Amino acid sequence: MRVVLAEDHFLLRNGLVQLLTAYGHEVVEAVDNGPMLLRALTELRPDVAVVDVRLPPDFSDEGLRAAVEARTRVPDLPILLLSQYVEPLYAHELLTTGSAGVGYLLKSRVTNGDQFIDAVERVAAGGTAMDPEVIQQLLTRKVRDERLTALSGREREVLECLAQGRSNAGTAEALYISEKAVAKHIGNIFTKLGLPPTEADNRRVLAVLAYLDH
Known part of the structure; x- marks a missing residue:
């Protein structure tokens, strides 16, 4: 490389x-x-x-x-x-x-x-x-977007793992849950943040951007 x-x-x-x-x-x-x-x-x-x-x-x-x-x-x-x-x-x-x-x-x-x-x-x-410390600061800041406040605690943890670049398997290992549960939480995150499937955009990155914007 x-x-x-x-x-x-x-x-x-x-x-x-x-x-x-x-x-x-x-x-x-x-x-x-x-x-x-x-x-x-x-x-x-x-x-x-x-x-x-x-x-x-x-x-x-x-x-x-x-x-x-x-x-x-x-x-x-x-x-x-x-x-x-x-x-x-x-x-x-x-x-x-x-x-x-x-x-x-x-x-x-x-x-x-x-x-x-x-x-x-x-x-x-x-x-x-x-960096986990960057994500932690973002998660503790006051959130004004109603879409973000709709996320559950576990969904926020999953989103934090996405922001760190973890795969579904890596997220499951970090949170001690199954990959199936991770996939379900990610689907809920996309739905609550209003991120429909599209070939042009990476929804994982867009979800992280939703946090960074606020």
Whole structure:
């Protein structure tokens, strides 16, 4: 798997390069600022990009801006954002660029190599990987949409697992319920959120967006 990495901290950047390489992936370019990231993404078109939200020159949201711009030029280019802090709006902005290949992790997750690589590979495969702390903050915020308040406690737990990128089997394992029960809850979630079947949209991602919007 070809990876573009954007991280301004020298030690962390080198550590991520070594980690990705150790798991059999090729880091085709490692950059430390927004303009270089945008060039690398649009020219190299990697299988996935691992991007620090805050990059030089301003250390605000240059990484996010470059990632969003790259996805307008290369639709559904897989992007996994890294951040020191929980910023749900960053996750929302990236998700609105497309329904495939997006993720948002706190940098603290990088200390768990298997968990980090699993997230990278999941995003590269077109899935989503949302940090549990991001989802927890979204779930505890005041919800104003009546469709969302209609979800049961278990349905919210299932939706949290979807946001983390879990499969039906992974959700069943995490919640100690059967896959059949998971499928039923997902169907209820889609119904309550007004998400009918369609070939054009990924309903799992749209369901997560419903939370991020509120």
